[in-house]
Amino acid sequence: MQNILSVEKIEKYYGNKGNITKAIDNISFRVSKGEFLGIMGPSGSGKTTLLNCISTIDNVTTGKIIINNKDITVLKAKALEEFRRDELGFIFQDFNLLDTLSAYENIALALTIQKRDVKEIDHLIKNVAKKLEITEILNKFPFQLSGGQKQRVACARALVTDPSLILADEPTGALDSKSARLLLDSFEKLNKEYQSTILMVTHDSFTASYANRILFIKDGRIFNEIIRGNDTRKEFFNKIIEVVTLLGGDVGNVL
Amino acid sequence: MYSKIAINNVKMSFRDYAIYFLTLTLAVCIFYSFNSIESQNAILELNKNATFMLTLNKLIAGTSIFVSFVLGGLIIYANKFLIKKRKKELGIYMTLGMSKGKISIILLFETFLIGTVSLVAGILLGIIGSQGLSILVANILSVDMDKYKFVISSSAVIKSILYFGIIFLLVMIFNQFTISKYKLIDMLNAAKKNEEVKLKNAFVSVLLFMLSMVLLTIAYTRILKTGLNADNTELLVTITIGFIGTLLFFFSLSNFFVHIVQKSKRIYLKDINIFIIRQINNKINTNFLSMTLICLMLFVTITLLFAAFDLKGTIDRNSAGNRDYDASAFLIVDNKNENTMVNDIEEYLNAINFKFSTNEKHAFYSEYKLNITIEDLLSKYLSMQEQIHLEQNYLGGKISAITISDYNSIIKLNGYDPIELKKNEVLVVSNYSRVNSALPDYMKNENIINIENKAYTIKNQAPIEENIKVTGGNEFFYLVIPDNFSGDLQLEFTSFNVIYDDNNYENSEEKFSNLFNNLFEDKYRDINPALVIGSTKNQIQDKDNGFAALIVFLGLFLGLIFIISSAAIMALQQLSDASDSLERYKSLKKIGVTEKLINKAILRQSLIYFLLPLGLAVIHSIVGISAVNNIFTFHYQSIIVSSSLLLIIYGAYFYATYAGVKNIINNSN
Ligand SMILES: Nc1ncnc2c1ncn2[C@@H]1O[C@H](COP(=O)(O)OP(=O)(O)O)[C@@H](O)[C@H]1O
Ligand SMILES: [Mg+2]
Numbered sequence: 043m044q045n046i047l048s049v050e051k052i053e054k055y056y057g058n059k060g061n062i063t064k065a066i067d068n069i070s071f072r073v074s075k076g077e078f079l080g081i082m083g084p085s086g087s088g089k090t091t092l093l094n095c096i097s098t099i100d101n102v103t104t105g106k107i108i109i110n111n112k113d114i115t116v117l118k119a120k121a122l123e124e125f126r127r128d129e130l131g132f133i134f135q136d137f138n139l140l141d142t143l144s145a146y147e148n149i150a151l152a153l154t155i156q157k158r159d160v161k162e163i164d165h166l167i168k169n170v171a172k173k174l175e176i177t178e179i180l181n182k183f184p185f186q187l188s189g190g191q192k193q194r195v196a197c198a199r200a201l202v203t204d205p206s207l208i209l210a211d212e213p214t215g216a217l218d219s220k221s222a223r224l225l226l227d228s229f230e231k232l233n234k235e236y237q238s239t240i241l242m243v244t245h246d247s248f249t250a251s252y253a254n255r256i257l258f259i260k261d262g263r264i265f266n267e268i269i270r271g272n273d274t275r276k277e278f279f280n281k282i283i284e285v286v287t288l289l290g291g292d293v294g295n296v297l
Numbered sequence: 298m299y300s301k302i303a304i305n306n307v308k309m310s311f312r313d314y315a316i317y318f319l320t321l322t323l324a325v326c327i328f329y330s331f332n333s334i335e336s337q338n339a340i341l342e343l344n345k346n347a348t349f350m351l352t353l354n355k356l357i358a359g360t361s362i363f364v365s366f367v368l369g370g371l372i373i374y375a376n377k378f379l380i381k382k383r384k385k386e387l388g389i390y391m392t393l394g395m396s397k398g399k400i401s402i403i404l405l406f407e408t409f410l411i412g413t414v415s416l417v418a419g420i421l422l423g424i425i426g427s428q429g430l431s432i433l434v435a436n437i438l439s440v441d442m443d444k445y446k447f448v449i450s451s452s453a454v455i456k457s458i459l460y461f462g463i464i465f466l467l468v469m470i471f472n473q474f475t476i477s478k479y480k481l482i483d484m485l486n487a488a489k490k491n492e493e494v495k496l497k498n499a500f501v502s503v504l505l506f507m508l509s510m511v512l513l514t515i516a517y518t519r520i521l522k523t524g525l526n527a528d529n530t531e532l533l534v535t536i537t538i539g540f541i542g543t544l545l546f547f548f549s550l551s552n553f554f555v556h557i558v559q560k561s562k563r564i565y566l567k568d569i570n571i572f573i574i575r576q577i578n579n580k581i582n583t584n585f586l587s588m589t590l591i592c593l594m595l596f597v598t599i600t601l602l603f604a605a606f607d608l609k610g611t612i613d614r615n616s617a618g619n620r621d622y623d624a625s626a627f628l629i630v631d632n633k634n635e636n637t638m639v640n641d642i643e644e645y646l647n648a649i650n651f652k653f654s655t656n657e658k659h660a661f662y663s664e665y666k667l668n669i670t671i672e673d674l675l676s677k678y679l680s681m682q683e684q685i686h687l688e689q690n691y692l693g694g695k696i697s698a699i700t701i702s703d704y705n706s707i708i709k710l711n712g713y714d715p716i717e718l719k720k721n722e723v724l725v726v727s728n729y730s731r732v733n734s735a736l737p738d739y740m741k742n743e744n745i746i747n748i749e750n751k752a753y754t755i756k757n758q759a760p761i762e763e764n765i766k767v768t769g770g771n772e773f774f775y776l777v778i779p780d781n782f783s784g785d786l787q788l789e790f791t792s793f794n795v796i797y798d799d800n801n802y803e804n805s806e807e808k809f810s811n812l813f814n815n816l817f818e819d820k821y822r823d824i825n826p827a828l829v830i831g832s833t834k835n836q837i838q839d840k841d842n843g844f845a846a847l848i849v850f851l852g853l854f855l856g857l858i859f860i861i862s863s864a865a866i867m868a869l870q871q872l873s874d875a876s877d878s879l880e881r882y883k884s885l886k887k888i889g890v891t892e893k894l895i896n897k898a899i900l901r902q903s904l905i906y907f908l909l910p911l912g913l914a915v916i917h918s919i920v921g922i923s924a925v926n927n928i929f930t931f932h933y934q935s936i937i938v939s940s941s942l943l944l945i946i947y948g949a950y951f952y953a954t955y956a957g958v959k960n961i962i963n964n965s966n
Pocket of ligand 2: 089
């Protein structure tokens with residue numbers, strides 16, 4: 043399997059002399075093409091920090107992050123911006139949709155900043171909207187949408203550019219359980235049918251149970267790793283709960 | 298303790314306060330500069346003339362009151378923005394148990410602090426600025442600045458402190474009022490408030506936009522057709538149509554604009570234009586009223602500055618080649634009352650015992666009225682509007698005449714050779730070609746003037762444009778007639794012109810200006826009750842210059858205040874909008890929009906936002922000014938001076954806004 047992402051011995055410190063927080067403490071892992079990786083851990087364990095480092099929003103203190111054979115820790119600011127724009131898709135807990143733009147325009151924006159040809163934009167949007175079943179709401183504005191719909195629009199925006207890697211930070215965090223389920227079904231479909239590579243951060247066991255593989259982190263270190271293999275989701279979920287109890291975190295949602 | 302919180306607050310939110318502070322300081326500076334003018338020696342030097350100083354002082358006092366109303370409104374408006382931005386912070390104070398009264402005291406301190414600092418800074422800046430203004434005034438009044446002195450006007454300082462003190466007091470009262478109305482829950486939720494996106498029917502907005510275009514076109518054609526000569530109600534109707542047109546324009550513009558741009562996928566789907574367009578749409582949508590106000594303020598400013606500087610140009614031009622004599626006087630002949638003592642100015646001067654010295658070259662002459670009016674003469678070549686214009690400016694009526702021998706005697710003073718005139722010939726002496734093209738057209742097409750059914754040939758090809766005397770009026774029309782003219786002649790004035798000798802210039806000037814002042818004050822009534830009016834070239838120039846100075850002065854004063862007011866409103870709106878849109882920019886960054894692209898977006902937004910009202914105002918002004926005057930007869934300088942003034946101030950605010958917005962957005966993480 044082709045390697046999309048390699049994280050090698052990264053560390054991230056916050057603060058200055060005498061008052062240092064090690065948010066990430068020597069983490070390494072790899073993600074292959076078409077994988078759906080979950081990252082779990084209690085609050086404050088460094089999940090967001092890890093994702094920010096991978097997504098080039100923040101930079102590591104030491105270590106290497108290689109995405110698609112490019113070491114992003116050595117890229118210059120301008121190259122980073124282009125890299126982020128062309129290779130990565132983001133889905134955030136709080137959607138980050140622009141309230142002044144319609145759903146259609148929000149998705150289009152991801153393409154126009156890539157300077158895509160005007161003629162293909164409409165076609166690409168219609169396609170991704172069909173995949174995520176949001177064709178009917180394309181002309182609505184965010185304030186007219188439910189949380190779940192908003193997140194699917196955000197998802198469409200992340201996907202429409204066909205990125206090598208989709209990064210999601212607590213994507214279900216702001217959704218009710220029904221919307222969360224719908225969104226996760228979409229993720230599963232994207233991963234299974236369209237071979238999208240997804241890296242999802244969550245503290246919620248149910249959400250995590252949709253992934254193929256899960257890394258557990260605590261205090262900035264990898265604590266455990268479990269692989270779904272041929273388990274049903276229910277079985278996988280139970281395994282997750284076990285680890286979470288071991289970790290001493292909250293159990294979260296129950297099926 | 299509270300003063301400490303207040304000082305810290307001002308320090309902390311300096312970025313928010315910067316534009317507010319800048320505006321206050323500029324306002325105080327301008328206010329001081331103009332009020333200090335009465336003690337600037339440029340003015341003192343020129344006008345020992347008491348009435349001029351009185352008019353100047355009265356006008357400045359009146360304008361100052363008006364200006365302080367405008368500024369008071371502006372400051373309260375700006376202050377409202379600041380309070381709105383800080384609602385949440387104030388809310389937190391309240392949850393911590395601080396009473397409203399105490400919060401009021403903090404705000405009071407803050408206003409006081411900002412007020413004092415900007416007042417002091419403004420006056421200091423004004424003291425420097427007023428020296429520049431003084432140089433400008435000296436320039437306008439053609440006064441030598443060799444006696445230049447650094448002046449600080451204590452009365453202007455006191456006045457500035459008093460007026461702005463009152464304004465700040467009002468702001469404080471207003472703040473108390475606002476705070477007392479706020480509810481805690483609203484204050485805490487202030488930041489969360491969702492931008493209400495008004496969805497408007499595209500069809501309606503297109504329709505409204507068309508309507509605004511139609512209204513503006515109607516207003517423009519109306520004003521261009523009748524000029525300002527239409528009667529008041531007509532003019533009022535035009536202004537109302539123009540106002541509603543402008544209002545509708547800004548009301549519908551953004552929706553219309555979005556609609557149109559969406560049609561052009563090439564623009565719409567380029568970079569982050571989608572975002573920019575929606576941002577602007579939102580902003581104009583909520584601010585259309587203030588946009589209209591700003592547009593109209595800029596319109597008034599541009600027109601004012603243009604008119605002011607142009608008037609100065611006109612006066613300069615008129616005094617340039619116009620007066621070839623050093624002084625003139627005329628006696629108004631009393632035709633109704635036959636038994637008056639004397640109608641001849643020469644006898645009058647003898648009676649009051651006034652004598653010309655030998656080096657004062659002079660000539661006496663008589664001015665008559667012919668039995669033909671200017672309208673009769675030029676009727677074929679005058680448009681309706683020109684005819685109204687002539688009448689309204691007292692340029693119509695019976696044509697004045699002077700005999701050829703009198704004419705020759707006065708031009709001889711300037712060393713010209715006498716002109717010969719046959720008994721059926723006339724000369725045209727007039728500068729009416731400046732007023733309209735009727736006279737040149739007439740002289741091109743016809744070479745005969747009929748007076749009382751008798752034809753006279755016009756001897757000159759083009760009118761002689763040198764006036765026959767020194768006078769305050771700018772336009773003149775004379776026919777020079779043969780000595781044995783047979784038609785009806787009514788004696789109107791008996792007059793004289795003088796040219797001083799260069800060696801004795803000062804003495805003669807003093808002698809004649811004294812005479813004319815005495816005449817003006819009617820000192821010789823007991824000797825002879827006839828009405829005699831005279832002026833020296835210098836007197837007229839001073840009067841013209843003083844008048845020009847007044848107009849330029851008030852034009853500048855109001856213009857500057859209006860520009861900073863409009864620019865400050867735009868800037869405040871932009872900055873407060875930037876803070877409101879912070880989340881949006883953060884989202885943009887997160888989805889991978891480059892900083893370069895974001896800066897471009899900010900630049901475009903600010904530019905469009907600043908240029909829209911200015912653009913419409915410029916179009917309004919071009920139309921408005923052409924209604925009064927042919928735009929192309931304007932002087933270069935007036936265009937350059939007034940537009941550079943406008944551009945510098947407006948541009949500075951634009952740049953400050955752009956930098957401020959960029960700073961707010963790029964420094965947030
Ligand atoms: N900007 C920052 N400055 C200092 N410490 C930070 C910063 N961001 C996060 N941290 C610290 O790093 C640790 C990991 O935080 P984070 O990655 O946000 O955790 P999670 O997303 O897993 O809840 C926490 O202890 C947090 O306090
Ligand atoms: Mg987090």
